[in-house]
Amino acid sequence: MAAPVDVSTVLPAAPGDPDEPIAPVEGVDGVGVAPVEGVEGSDGILSVDIDGTNAKPSDSIVVLLGITLLSVVPSLLLMMTSFTKIFVVLALTRNALGLTSVPPNQVLAGLALFLSLFIMGPVLSEVNSLGVQPYVDGGLGFTQAVEAGSAPLREFMLGQTREEDIALITRAAEQPNPEDPASVPMLTLIPAFMLSELRAAFIIGFVIFIPFLVIDLVVSAALMSMGMMMLPPVMISLPFKILLFVLVDGWGLIITALVGSYG
Numbered sequence: 001m002a003a004p005v006d007v008s009t010v011l012p013a014a015p016g017d018p019d020e021p022i023a024p025v026e027g028v029d030g031v032g033v034a035p036v037e038g039v040e041g042s043d044g045i046l047s048v049d050i051d052g053t054n055a056k057p058s059d060s061i062v063v064l065l066g067i068t069l070l071s072v073v074p075s076l077l078l079m080m081t082s083f084t085k086i087f088v089v090l091a092l093t094r095n096a097l098g099l100t101s102v103p104p105n106q107v108l109a110g111l112a113l114f115l116s117l118f119i120m121g122p123v124l125s126e127v128n129s130l131g132v133q134p135y136v137d138g139g140l141g142f143t144q145a146v147e148a149g150s151a152p153l154r155e156f157m158l159g160q161t162r163e164e165d166i167a168l169i170t171r172a173a174e175q176p177n178p179e180d181p182a183s184v185p186m187l188t189l190i191p192a193f194m195l196s197e198l199r200a201a202f203i204i205g206f207v208i209f210i211p212f213l214v215i216d217l218v219v220s221a222a223l224m225s226m227g228m229m230m231l232p233p234v235m236i237s238l239p240f241k242i243l244l245f246v247l248v249d250g251w252g253l254i255i256t257a258l259v260g261s262y263g
Contacts, residue, residue, distance in 0.1 A: 077113075080153055080157065080193070081116050081120050082119045082160075082197070082258075082262060083112050083113065084194065084197050085197040085198070085258070086111075086116060086258055087108060087109060087112040088201035088205070089204050089208075089254065090108045091108060092204075092205030092208060092209070094108070096205070096208050096209045096212045096213075097245060098237070098238050098241060099238075115259070118259070119259060123153060123156045126152035127149045127152050127153065128149075130148045130152065131146065131148045132145070150186065157189055157190070157193040158184070159263070160193060160200075161196045162196045165193075165195040165196050166178075166192045169191050169192045173187075204261075208254070211244065212241050215237050215241050215244065216237050218237075
């Protein structure tokens with residue numbers, strides 16, 4: 001049987017005192033490195049650099065946040081912008097004309113989308129300058145960037161939301177009344193904003209329906225007086241409604257009213 005080998009006689013002794021504790025790195029608790037000899041420019045200490053809380057987020061984090069944002073953009077577009085109001089008004093205008101599929105929904109949605117970007121342009125610029133860019137540059141943390149970036153959206157929604165709708169959602173949630181508009185929670189403000197937008201859209205749609213309803217009544221009365229009860233009034237009134245809409249530049253008037261309603 002082979003005799004045991006003394007390891008201390010085979011391996012060289014480590015430099016320095018083995019009982020000496022490892023020196024900690026300045027600024028990092030609980031992390032230390034042993035002295036290193038022969039490393040030029042290190043003064044005998046191996047330094048370790050660790051990013052702090054104000055460091056820029058990594059590319060993988062930015063990509064992950066971008067993909068997450070893309071998945072929730074449709075919901076944000078419907079709930080926190082002017083898209084819903086514009087689309088509802090355009091759809092009501094199409095129904096008032098008596099057209100069921102012209103213009104198609106894709107055209108109305110595209111027009112509503114670009115009008116929303118036009119209206120929300122200043123707000124989105126503030127969100128980018130106050131929240132997105134400081135977070136990408138490492139000046140703000142994620143929570144601070146979300147709070148700073150949501151401030152312009154909050155101000156926009158508060159300007160378009162009625163106090164009655166905020167009170168309605170607050171009572172439905174059994175929450176105490178907010179002291180001022182700045183203390184309204186986002187979970188209360190968003191549904192109240194959507195209710196106000198739908199109310200305004202239906203008011204505009206009612207005003208649009210009135211002249212076309214008058215044309216339908218006139219055409220129906222004329223057909224009844226001539227005994228042409230079997231002829232659908234829509235076939236006669238539709239050309240007159242389209243002619244009236246074109247002569248008064250209906251699309252221009254509607255878009256001007258929608259943009260002007262946001263100040």
